Amino acid sequence: MFDIDLQSRVPIYEQLYKKTIELIIKGVLSENDQLPSVRALAKELGVNPNTVAKAYQELERSKVIYSLSGRGSFISRISDMEIKEYALIDFDESVREALKAGVTPDELKNRIDAVTEKERSAP
Amino acid sequence: MFDIDLQSRVPIYEQLYKKTIELIIKGVLSENDQLPSVRALAKELGVNPNTVAKAYQELERSKVIYSLSGRGSFISRISDMEIKEYALIDFDESVREALKAGVTPDELKNRIDAVTEKERSAP
Amino acid sequence: MFDIDLQSRVPIYEQLYKKTIELIIKGVLSENDQLPSVRALAKELGVNPNTVAKAYQELERSKVIYSLSGRGSFISRISDMEIKEYALIDFDESVREALKAGVTPDELKNRIDAVTEKERSAP
Amino acid sequence: MFDIDLQSRVPIYEQLYKKTIELIIKGVLSENDQLPSVRALAKELGVNPNTVAKAYQELERSKVIYSLSGRGSFISRISDMEIKEYALIDFDESVREALKAGVTPDELKNRIDAVTEKERSAP
DNA sequence: GTGGTCTAGACCACG
DNA sequence: GTGGTCTAGACCACG
Numbered sequence A, B, C, D: 001m002f003d004i005d006l007q008s009r010v011p012i013y014e015q016l017y018k019k020t021i022e023l024i025i026k027g028v029l030s031e032n033d034q035l036p037s038v039r040a041l042a043k044e045l046g047v048n049p050n051t052v053a054k055a056y057q058e059l060e061r062s063k064v065i066y067s068l069s070g071r072g073s074f075i076s077r078i079s080d081m082e083i084k085e086y087a088l089i090d091f092d093e094s095v096r097e098a099l100k101a102g103v104t105p106d107e108l109k110n111r112i113d114a115v116t117e118k119e120r121s122a123p
Numbered sequence E, F: 001g002t003g004g005t006c007t008a009g010a011c012c013a014c015g
Helices: A012-025 A038-047 A049-061 A080-100 A105-122 B012-025 B038-045 B051-059 B080-100 B106-119 C012-023 C039-044 C049-061 C080-100 C105-121 D013-027 D038-045 D051-062 D080-100 D106-123
Strands: A065-068 A072-075 B063-069 B072-075 C066-070 C072-075 D064-069 D072-075
Touching: A012 A049, A012 A080, A012 B051, A038 A049, A038 A065, A049 A065, A049 A072, A049 C066, A049 D106, A072 C039, A080 A105, A080 B106, A105 B080, A105 B106, B012 B038, B012 B080, B051 B063, B051 B072, B072 D106, C039 C049, C049 C066, C049 C072, C080 C105, C080 D013, C080 D080, C080 D106, C105 D080, C105 D106, D013 D051, D013 D080, D038 D051, D051 D072, D080 D106
Parallel strands: none
Antiparallel strands: A065 A072, B063 B072, C066 C072, D064 D072
């Protein structure tokens, strides 16, 4: 479920952070669902417990999860818009870069369709 | 010209790398233009020559610039298509991220129009 | 193991790069074997950690090794063909040079037999 | 005639050195032929006179050329074997590397034919 | 502990 | 003057 890439240059804790949000969006994780414990997940993934703990802390800071002391971590109620905001900040930036590079808005729109198509067939 | 953000978590050499490509895109730097020498740019930016040298080496490896020994570094001939490719790689990635976050392709297209509009008025 | 020649005009980081590939070819280093840490190898060789780091970065860029953040650097899976390719690029170049120098293909072939014979007796 | 590649990482003086020997082998330059003056060649190639001078010095040190003070530089009588020796030292080394990489002598011989063929069609 | 980035500076080959 | 290599060391993020 939380498959991560240890060889990636993206920090593991960041991958876990994004993966969790992705699982919520996909409906795999829902409001009030309990997350695996730090130690359990760390063991399963073969990573340092501190790394998992850091991801959970970041998720809690962003109000994506909440934790009850001694009981564990749970998915918060989170509006879709909040999640989307994150992705869109990066998106806007990449649009700006592409416009600067001389790509036209229409080319970008075609590109969206191409990527959407590709993701649908091989997600 | 090569304004960089020393506070950023993005490595200075990487900022210089991207900045150079951006300057080419904007037409500020053209084919065969000479870049400032490693030492001159380092002094101007207040960073270590090694840091600038690293950026130049990466740019040369990517064929964005070439250097003539003992003479300096110069902008290579880069096709517009190659320049666009640079920008589109980032764009595609951000599209993928947005789709994962549950943003629909149509929302992204609207977003492109919004950003385009904003850039046109305040570039 | 990683014996290098500090007097050589060949940069140390390049010697380390080639040496690593040579150790893989000889079977001394195999897939997933861990390399000594940057600091440990630097100390052992009496060179600066930055120099070793540069060699490792080049090796990683060439996919000869991979690194797991916070854990260290490891030998990638490289096919025998890939290893041979490395050696043959140099070989082709030396053949071209020899042809330019007026050596005939037959002379080169005889030379191969001579070297092979010599290596067999004193490897 | 002395076409060189300014962008190459091979020093210009070394390219000139090799080029001169190549021209002798091809018969373009023969015993007692006069070489262009340092200044003339430097101007023609658009390089620093010091660079040409260095190449000539190296050629003289290797007895490939001789110079008469005030008159210029001339091609020496040089045996083919002397020239070949240079190339063969590199060749032997590359053969050793290839053997270490597990390439068989027969594969190397086939490779020689392939390179010879390619050079013949596009030198 | 591990690699990544950076500084301040030196020395060198090449031109 | 120009870039390439290297040292000696610091600080940092990640794990």
